[in-house]
Amino acid sequence: MKTGDLGVKTTTLEKALEWGRSNSLWPLTMGLACCAIEMMATQAADLDISRFGSEIFRNSPRQSDLMIVAGTTTKRMAPRVRRIYEEMPYPKYVIAMGVCVIQGGPYVDGYSVVLGVDKVIPVDVYVPGCPPSPQALTYGIITLQKKIRGETDR
Amino acid sequence: MYNIIADEKDKGGMRVITLDKKDLIEAMTEFKSQGYYLSSITGVDMKDHLEVIYHLHNFDKNEYLGVKVLTYDSKVPSLVGLWKAADWDEREQYDLMGIIFEGHENLRRILLPDEWVGHPLRKDYDLKKVQYVSMDSEGNEHVSFDEREGW
Numbered sequence: 001m002k003t004g005d006l007g008v009k010t011t012t013l014e015k016a017l018e019w020g021r022s023n024s025l026w027p028l029t030m031g032l033a034c035c036a037i038e039m040m041a042t043q044a045a046d047l048d049i050s051r052f053g054s055e056i057f058r059n060s061p062r063q064s065d066l067m068i069v070a071g072t073t074t075k076r077m078a079p080r081v082r083r084i085y086e087e088m089p090y091p092k093y094v095i096a097m098g099v100c101v102i103q104g105g106p107y108v109d110g111y112s113v114v115l116g117v118d119k120v121i122p123v124d125v126y127v128p129g130c131p132p133s134p135q136a137l138t139y140g141i142i143t144l145q146k147k148i149r150g151e152t153d154r
Numbered sequence: 155m156y157n158i159i160a161d162e163k164d165k166g167g168m169r170v171i172t173l174d175k176k177d178l179i180e181a182m183t184e185f186k187s188q189g190y191y192l193s194s195i196t197g198v199d200m201k202d203h204l205e206v207i208y209h210l211h212n213f214d215k216n217e218y219l220g221v222k223v224l225t226y227d228s229k230v231p232s233l234v235g236l237w238k239a240a241d242w243d244e245r246e247q248y249d250l251m252g253i254i255f256e257g258h259e260n261l262r263r264i265l266l267p268d269e270w271v272g273h274p275l276r277k278d279y280d281l282k283k284v285q286y287v288s289m290d291s292e293g294n295e296h297v298s299f300d301e302r303e304g305w
């Protein structure tokens with residue numbers, strides 16, 4: 001961004017869109033197991049993610065941009081996760097929260113858990129931990145915002 | 155009259171009795187008349203036989219009672235006629251342990267998809283044969299051993 005002498009700012013349309021998108025990431029309520037408790041804590045008053053523009057958790061995939069997959073994705077849930085993901089409008093982003101969602105976590109030897117939600121839907125940011133602290137999830141959201149604005153190289 | 159095969163106390167002081175499975179309905183009917191309710195049904199795989207454990211709770215006396223039944227052919231009489239709560243508990247035991255509750259009218263899988271092969275909490279269940287679940291546009295689930303056909 002350049003600041004002109006006349007108090008005028010110039011930017012590209014793309015940059016303006018990216019800025020707008022990154023600061024209004026509305027998450028979808030996608031709590032599947034215990035990690036959802038930490039996701040709720042992230043949204044609640046103490047660590048309020050509205051500070052970063054993720055105003056409110058939407059219950060409809062059609063009103064949300066960001067899917068925080070919080071909790072164990074079982075084999076039976078995976079097709080449903082895929083379907084809900086497909087119902088979200090573009091542009092859409094996914095945060096994988098917790099080791100269960102990243103690679104199976106404590107259930108890696110089990111029979112019922114998908115070993116990594118990235119087999120089902122594309123993931124933008126991984127937040128490891130069991131469960132990740134609300135601070136870690138907030139950091140994940142900030143990382144996603146940077147990614148949308150093209151500020152990170154990954 | 156039913157006879158009690160073993161009567162012991164567990165570490166927490168709960169009375170646990172072992173019954174023969176042909177006495178189960180009679181004994182449970184009597185416990186029900188004493189004010190016991192069914193809390194949970196669990197199953198244990200002891201390799202040569204299966205154990206079904208019923209936890210009963212009495213609200214008036216605030217007392218728990220464990221009832222154990224051994225089965226060598228994975229069949230146990232159903233308690234749905236006594237307590238409606240037994241319905242889903244028995245379906246869960248059937249789903250994960252493969253215990254067949256005789257007299258249950260709707261003994262289908264409750265947690266896993268209907269097409270699932272085997273009962274995963276049995277010791278002889280082969281974890282290496284991974285099963286994958288998919289869903290068509292109507293919402294019907296399909297199970298396959300092929301990785302490309304599901305998740």
Ligand code: SF4
Nearest residue numbers: 034035071098100131
């Ligand atoms: S990562 Fe840990 S806290 Fe999160 S869903 Fe899995 S087991 Fe629960």
